Amino acid sequence: MDVNGRLCSSATQSDEEMDLRRGPWTVEEDLILINYIANHGEGRWNSLARYAGLKRTGKSCRLRWLNYLRPDVRRGNITLEEQLLILELHSRWGNRWSKIAQHLPGRTDNEIKNYWRTRVQKHAKQLQCDVNSKRFKDTMRLVWMPRLVERIQAAASASNNSSTITTAQHNTNNLPNNVVTGQILPTSRNEDFGVVVAQDSSSGAAAASSDLFGTQVVSPPVSDLTTDYYNFPATNCTDGFQSGSVQVSYADCLTSPTGYFNNGLDFQAIDQQNNNNVWLDGTDVSENLWNGDDIWFLQQ
DNA sequence: AAGGGCCTCAACCGCGTGACT
């Protein structure tokens, strides 16, 4: 049993004896921790907690620092690009949250894990299939991820030509035989929602869009796509990412992990009902849209 | 306005592993 286990094995007694605090951190505690680390650095968390005068376990201090107080922690919604990367990396590594987090600068394993559980697993449940099942993984890989790509490209188009509403074109070259792109989304939806640019040309603000499953997301400028998240140094791409140069293009990165995505991949876009995800009749379009298509796919 | 249900996410827990003695 390790130190934590030992603490836990007599947690009540130890906590009472040492007057250890649990639960949410106060501002004062945060400041103490920040100041202590600023002066002494990280590490040796148990002694750090003791010397800093925090009535917390070292474990608690470490978690608070790494997941919340660290200056480079990236706050805010998971972007479309990050969603895609999470799906992609999870398909390869499973629940290796810390490993996945290493490829999402500023995101913590805890945050990614929470995202997966609250968003992805929820939809697996709605589809009545296990999140680890082949069916769900196929749906993710062949339906959801292409849609994300498509939406990201739509956002890119929007930023490049913000006054134009573009209709994305199919590229069926590398699709499996059993996937018919024309059926991924019913035509009527395409006609109605084609690729609807979420970004307002006059505002220059980040595009507000729904995430993969319809949750509202504020996407960063599209430049993030090829500069931040896929700008892996070659040495960091030893596990499958193709990185012939330091600057890895988005499409290039999509090519290698599953071998599925290809350059120029361009599916029909899904809706970008940018403000409230409300379909024309007032129902929640995102849930219906995804579930309908996903059910369709699962039936194939 | 109230309350009940749902969702999110910060925090905790248990366990595995590596370093050190």
Place this chain on the structure above:
DNA sequence: TAGTCACGCGGTTGAGGCCCT
């Protein structure tokens, strides 16, 4: 080699906020 300590990871929990009725 065994015991101890420290750290990190993945799973789980629960408080609080939000939404719907």
